[in-house]
Every structure is written in C-alpha cells, then in structure tokens.
Amino acid sequence: MEEMVLKLKKKHRIAVAWAQDSNTIGAINEAVKTGFIEAKLIGKSSEIIKICKDGSIDDRLFDIIDSDNETDASEEAVRLVRCDDADVVMKGLVGTDRFLKAVMDKEKGLMIPNAVLSYVAAMEIPDYHKLLFITDPAVIPFPDLDQKIAMAGYAIEMASRFGIEKPRIALIGASEKMSRHFNNSVDYAIMCKMADRGQIKNCIMDGPLDIFLACDNRSGEIKGVTSPVNGDADILLFPSLEACNPFYKGLMLFGKGELAGLIRGTEKPVIVMSRSESEKSKYYCIALSCLMA
C-alpha cells in the first residue's frame, strides 16, 4: 500500500460529502500532508472546524463548503466532480444509500451509461507475497455472467494501474471441479474460454479454483491440478458478495490485512467506505482513488 502512495505523482482534488467525521478528516489530513491531494470538505462547517481543533489539525489546509443536510452535501460533492472542480468524490458521515443515490442519479450523477456498478479492493496481507485484488465485497449480491465479466474487467484495470500487466485472475469456488450444482462453475468455464479466445483480455484466467489453488503454489501439486494461475493469483473474483465480504473482513480481523477499495463503473473515482473503517484504511482508499483517477 505504501508503494502505491509512492506511485502518485500528481495532486488530485477530492470532494468529501458530509465530511464531519473524525476518521475521514484524519485520513484526508494525512493525504494532504503527504502531498497527493487537495480537499474540499462539504458539511456542517462548525462541526468540521471543531473536529479539526480536537484532533490538532489545521483546518486552513482544506476548502470547507458549508451545507446543512446530507442530501445537499452529497449532491454538491457529485456536482463538483461533474463540473471538473474535483477529481474524486468521497463519502463522509452520510449513509451509503443516500450518497449512492446522488452518485447514481441519471442526469446529475457520475454513472457511465449502461455500465455495471461494482466494487474492487486491493488487500495487503502480511502472509501473502503481493497485493491481492478482490471483487465484489460490497455492491453486487449475486453477479450473473455479464456482471462477472465486468467485475473481472474492473479488477484487471485496477491491477494494471499497479503495473501488473497480465494479472493472474482466479475465479473462486469451493472446489476446482465443474459441477451442475454450482452455477458459478458454469459461468467460470465460459469466462475461461472467453479469455482463451481473447474475448477477455490482458489476464491469465482460471476457475473454478478454491482459495488454496489460487493462492498457494503447493496446492496444485498436492491436488494434481495444473492451472495457469498456479497459486500465484493477483485477483480473486468471488461468486457472491456474501463470499467476498466475509473473506476480506476475516483477513482484516484475523490476518492483519489492510484494504483499499473503490466503486467501479463510474466516470470518476467514488470512495465509499463503511463508517467503522479505520483512518488508515480510509487513507489508502484515498490514495487508491488518486491512482485510478
């Protein structure tokens, strides 16, 4: 994650919707001081100033825009990005639903027409030898084939921003076998053939694979499975939100993982993190959004 921060060359402008949240302001402050962003904080200015004071943060580092309700704050943050006064929009204390409503508004929002909206995250896991990208822990509950193809595309694109030209992407299942009982294995076989035929580009794809076969190079030998991913996955594509979400939370809680994620399918980067996320995670998310901007 720190290497990612070092990659950032250009300063990006971030608009934070309903910004009066100490974690968010702490992360923004770090990013401003490190030097890769300028921030516009939209929200109750008195509260923002108070949080800064309590945290010994210099509020003159930010452009504070007063707003007295979360809907207006969200719409204003999105508007700033649309009219190119900001490069990234970030959710502050506002509820995710209300924030995404502003992002997804057909006329005034940030959606790419007809694009699949999904979520890709980069994880730093001490016991894995490189960053691991995962999708989708947050947006699509049960992705169909087209959505899975879009998810793979977003993850491949994100990996490429990290300099990984042909990421190894593992399509995750409970086993490596094809089975009628697991609909996802059917989608996976189709996707692999599409990758074979160049219909999904710039990746080495295999699936279904379980997480051992995806991320542990001894497993293939033990199980007698040859896979081009070969236990060296860059990307894990999960069959459902309910599989992916506990995977990352488990790693954060028990495996000392760090996560930075972004919504994909929008014209400009959109940062949505849960309010309980740590300041550090938020900081990495901000850095990731700049990398993707």
Added chain:
Amino acid sequence: MVLKTLNDLKRLVEGGPRKKLVLAAAQDQQAMGAVVRAWKDNIIEPILIGDKEDIQNICASNNYDIADLRIIHEPEIDKSVEMAVRMVSSKQADILMKGKVGSSTLLRCVLNKEWGLRTGNLLSHFALFEVETYHKVIAVTDVAMNIAPNLKDKIAIVNNAVTCLNRLGYTMPKVAVLGAVEMVNENMEATLDAALLSKMNQRDQIKNCIIDGPLAFDNAISLESAKHKGIRSEVAGDTDLLLMPDIEVGNVLYKSLVFFAKAKVASIILGAMVPIVLTSRSDSEQAKFDSILLAAAASKW
C-alpha cells in the same frame, strides 16, 4: 498412432482372434455381401440368424460359398433380433449387426432391460471418415442418433467416442467441439457447452483426450485458418474427433462429406455392451464392410 485411411483399421484386427459378429435378420443382400467379404478377409466369424431359405437364396444368386457358415433358422424378424441380442448379452458374440430389420426394432431389443445390451451409458453414433483433403481419418459424433443432446448427453457422447478412439490406438485424441464460431457467444448454446466441456477436460472430469471448443469447422480442421484467427489451441487444425452440436448439423456434415467430398465412411453405435453395426440401406456395401471392420477394431474382447 493415427489412422490415415479406413483400411488402416485392418492392422488393428490382424493377428488377433476373429470377432464373432451376429447378423440379426440376416436375409439382407447388402448386409450379407459385406459380412461375407469381412469373413473371407478373416476379420470376423459371422453367425447368421434369419430365414434360412432366403439367406441361402441370396448366397446362391451371388455365388457366396457359405458352406462353413453358422446359420440359425428363425424366420420371424422380432425373434431373430431377440436371439441375436441374447447371444451378445450372453457373451457368445462380440458384435451385433442389423440385417433386414428396422433400426427402431433392433434398438428396442438392444435396450431391453432383461436381456438387452444396456451398460448405463447413452447410445450414440460414431462415424469415421476418410477424406482426401484431410491428413488423417476424422471421427464425427453424433450424426444420427441423439437429436438435440444437452450438456450431460454431450459428455456421454464424447466419452463413448473417446473410449472407442482409445481402443483404436489414439491415446489422447484431439476433440473439437463444433460451433458456428470459435468465440463464446451467450446466444449460441453450443458455444457455452463447448466452454464447459473444455473446462471439464482441463479438470480431468473428461479423461483421455484433449478437448477444445468452440471451434468453427474451418479452425477445427485447418491449422492455417486457426492461425489466421489467432487461436491458440492444441486441437485446432489437427482434430481427431468432431463433436456436433446437434443431429441436424451432424447429419448435413455427414452427407456433405459422403456426397460432395466422396468420403469413405465407417460407422457404429457405441454405448451398448458391444459395438453395433447399424448402417442404413442407403449406405454402400463398402461402407457396410468398413463399418464391420471398425466394429471389429473397436470391440474389446
């Protein structure tokens, strides 16, 4: 080992024990012609079941010397078929062949639950073509039996064909799953099944062969065409077996090869206890002979 011509099948049966072929409702001129020829060539040992008088008349008018042949008199067609099938299921014969009887009657007996030839596998049609314009013989399945196979059926059809090809000496036959295009297209079911079959093969869920698909006909049989399209495939251009998406495609290909390309063809039914020679009346005597040869080579006993 690869077969260049159908005649190469002879090498597979030479030296081995002669396979016993039982011809059901044997009073059929063309079937008899092929059987007698295969007998004279030491490929099989025939057992003829049918109307003895009719059989003898056919032989007399064609100058077949059948003095040493075993003939079982049973003028009733249904009974002669049942007797033939029972001989096979009691291991007294290695190959079943259809004479003057409808295919449906014969297959009904084959599928009889008590004394038939069921193995639990799907029955499927397997054809071997010798075409001048291809560098070896090419197997095609299923062009005559299964109408619109689903994925499960296709797996069974491939397994039948691969087992047969393994017996013919192909240790790892190259299987092309045919589509109209080599790309995966969600609107073309055949291309989706092809992707699944490929993956199942990679995962060793379909063994003893290399499967790739979808492949369009041209990239399946022409390396140049596959290269032109940038397809990386072990199968493309060197296919041993073509899996058809359905009977309509298969049947048209079969007949195009025979009528336009003047291909020689041998065909059998697989999936029963033994290979079944079930050629149609429109097949030439040569095709019937080659089918007997194929059945003998593919027979495991």
